[in-house]
Amino acid sequence: MKDVELKVVERAKALLASGEVARVVGWKKGDFCFDPSPAVFESVEELDGLVYNWFCGANLSKYLIEISKKEGKTAVFLKPCDTYSFNQLIKEHRINREKVYAIAVECLGKLDVEKIKAKGVSMIEDVEVVEKEVKVATAYGTETLHKPEVLLTKCETCQKTHQVKDEEIILHERPARDVDRFAEVAKLEAMTEDERFAFWKEQLSKCIRCNACRNVCPACSCVKCVFDNPASGISAKANDAEFEEQLFHIIRAFHVAGRCTDCGECSRVCPQNIPLHLLNRKFIKDIDGFYGEYQAGEEAEGKTPLTSFTEGDVEPNDAVDGEAK
Amino acid sequence: MQDVKTEKKEFTPNIVAFCCNWCSYAGADLAGSSRLSYPANVKIIRVPCSCRVNPMFVLKAFQQGADGVILCGCHPGDCHYVTGNYYTRRRMALLYSFLNYMGIEKARTRLEWVSAAEGQRFSAVMNDFVKTVTELGENKRLTDLRVKEGE
Numbered sequence: 037m038k039d040v041e042l043k044v045v046e047r048a049k050a051l052l053a054s055g056e057v058a059r060v061v062g063w064k065k066g067d068f069c070f071d072p073s074p075a076v077f078e079s080v081e082e083l084d085g086l087v088y089n090w091f092c093g094a095n096l097s098k099y100l101i102e103i104s105k106k107e108g109k110t111a112v113f114l115k116p117c118d119t120y121s122f123n124q125l126i127k128e129h130r131i132n133r134e135k136v137y138a139i140a141v142e143c144l145g146k147l148d149v150e151k152i153k154a155k156g157v158s159m160i161e162d163v164e165v166v167e168k169e170v171k172v173a174t175a176y177g178t179e180t181l182h183k184p185e186v187l188l189t190k191c192e193t194c195q196k197t198h199q200v201k202d203e204e205i206i207l208h209e210r211p212a213r214d215v216d217r218f219a220e221v222a223k224l225e226a227m228t229e230d231e232r233f234a235f236w237k238e239q240l241s242k243c244i245r246c247n248a249c250r251n252v253c254p255a256c257s258c259v260k261c262v263f264d265n266p267a268s269g270i271s272a273k274a275n276d277a278e279f280e281e282q283l284f285h286i287i288r289a290f291h292v293a294g295r296c297t298d299c300g301e302c303s304r305v306c307p308q309n310i311p312l313h314l315l316n317r318k319f320i321k322d323i324d325g326f327y328g329e330y331q332a333g334e335e336a337e338g339k340t341p342l343t344s345f346t347e348g349d350v351e352p353n354d355a356v357d358g359e360a361k
Numbered sequence: 362m363q364d365v366k367t368e369k370k371e372f373t374p375n376i377v378a379f380c381c382n383w384c385s386y387a388g389a390d391l392a393g394s395s396r397l398s399y400p401a402n403v404k405i406i407r408v409p410c411s412c413r414v415n416p417m418f419v420l421k422a423f424q425q426g427a428d429g430v431i432l433c434g435c436h437p438g439d440c441h442y443v444t445g446n447y448y449t450r451r452r453m454a455l456l457y458s459f460l461n462y463m464g465i466e467k468a469r470t471r472l473e474w475v476s477a478a479e480g481q482r483f484s485a486v487m488n489d490f491v492k493t494v495t496e497l498g499e500n501k502r503l504t505d506l507r508v509k510e511g512e
C-alpha cells in the first residue's frame with residue numbers, strides 16, 4: 037500500500053505543478069493512521085498531507101458536485117466503488133465531466149477501525165496488510181488480525197471494477213471475491229412478517245437522526261431536502277415508541293432506489309451501526325428480480341429502472357421479493 | 362381514556378383510495394349513480410393521474426391513521442397521459458414489496474386498474490379491500506406521532 041501511496045502523491049504533485057489541474061481531491065492525513073478525511077488540496081506543499089492507506093474508505097465523488105463548478109480542472113482519486121457514484125452523478129447532470137480528471141486508484145478493500153478496536157486492539161500506530169493478515173502496530177506491540185473480519189462492511193461483498201478513468205494507479209492485482217451481497221437481504225425475506233418488523237424496529241429505534249447517512253450519500257444530493265423542512269413533520273427525531281424513524285428510512289431508501297450504486301457509505305458513517313445497506317440492497321434485489329439486472333453507475337447515460345417501464349411489468353399486488361407471486 | 366378503536370368487534374377500517382380523475386374517479390361516480398354500494402369508510406382522494414401519487418402520499422396516509430391504502434388508475438395502455446400508469450406500476454411494486462420487507466402487512470396496500478365504465482368493478486374492488494383490511498385489523502405498524510400532531 038505504501039508504494040501506491042507514493043505514486044498517488046507523486047501524480048497529484050505533478051498534475052498540480054504542471055497546471056494541468058487547479059486542485060486535487062483526496063484524503064488528508066488525520067491525527068492517526070486510521071482517520072484520514074476527504075480534503076481539497078490546492079498547492080504542492082499541501083499535498084505533503086495527502087494519504088492513501090487502508091482507511092481511505094470515504095467516497096470522494098459527491099464533493100465534485102460543488103467543486104466541478106469552480107474554475108479549472110479538478111483531479112480526483114476514485115476507488116472502484118467510487119466510480120459508480122461518479123458515473124451516476126454524471127448521468128444526473130450533477131458533475132461536469134469535462135472539469136474532472138479522474139484517477140482510478142487500486143483498492144484491495146478498506147479496513148474498519150471500529151471492527152479493529154472491537155477486537156480489543158488499542159493505541160494503534162500503524163497498519164500493514166499482507167495477503168489476508170492485518171498487522172497492527174500498537175504501543176503494546178504488534179497484533180495480527182484476519183482481514184475479512186475487519187474489512188468495512190461495504191468491502192466484504194465488493195466485486196466492483198473501475199468504470200471511469202483518465203489514468204490509473206494500479207500496482208497490485210485484486211483477488212476476485214465471490215460473496216453474495218444479497219445473502220443478508222434474503223435471510224430477512226425468509227423471516228416472518230413479525231420477525232422482520234421486530235428486526236427493523238430494533239435497528240431503526242437506534243437512529244439518532246444525525247442525518248449523516250443522507251449527507252454522505254452521493255445519490256442524496258438534492259439542493260433542497262424534505263428532511264430539512266420543518267413543515268414536513270419529519271425533520272427531527274421521532275418520539276414514537278412504536279417504530280421510530282421508519283418514515284425517514286423508507287423515504288431515504290426509496291428516494292435513492294434505482295440510483296443507489298451500493299457504495300455502502302451510509303452504513304459506513306452511521307454512528308449507530310444501523311445496517312442501512314440492507315434497505316438499499318432490498319430495492320436493488322427487487323429491481324433485479326422484477327425488471328432485470330441493473331447496476332446503477334455502470335453507465336453515465338440512459339434511464340434508470342424507475343424512469344422506464346415495459347408493458348408486461350409485474351403487478352404491484354403480486355410483486356413480492358423480486359418475484360411475481 | 363379508552364380508545365374505542367381497539368375494541369375489535371367495532372373496528373371499521375379507515376381506507377384511503379387515490380383515484381385517477383380520468384378513470385376510477387369517474388368509475389366511483391358511475392358506481393354511485395348506478396346505486397352500487399361501497400363502504401362509507403373509503404375516503405377518496407382525486408388525483409390527476411395515478412402517477413401523481415408519490416410514495417410519500419401513501420406513507421402519510423398510513424401515518425395519519427389509514428388502515429389501508431389503495432391506488433386506482435386507468436388500465437395499462439389506457440392512461441390519459443399515455444404512460445403515467447406504467448411508472449405508477451413500477452413505483453408501487455417496489456414500495457409495496459419494501460413495506461412488506463419492513464414487516465408491514467402487504468395486504469394493506471393495493472393497486473387496481475378501474476376504468477370509467479367499470480362502476481361495478483369499482484364497488485367490488487372497494488368492498489373486497491375493506492373486507493381484507495377489516496380482517497387485518499388496525500394499522501399499528503406504520504405510525505409516527507410527529508405527523509399525528511393536532512389530532
Ligand code: SF4
Nearest residue numbers: 116117143145191194
Ligand atoms: S467497496 Fe470495493 S472499491 Fe469500495 S472501498 Fe470497499 S473494496 Fe474498495
Ligand code: SF4
Nearest residue numbers: 243244246247249306
Ligand atoms: S446515520 Fe444512522 S443515526 Fe444518523 S440519521 Fe442515518 S441511520 Fe440515523
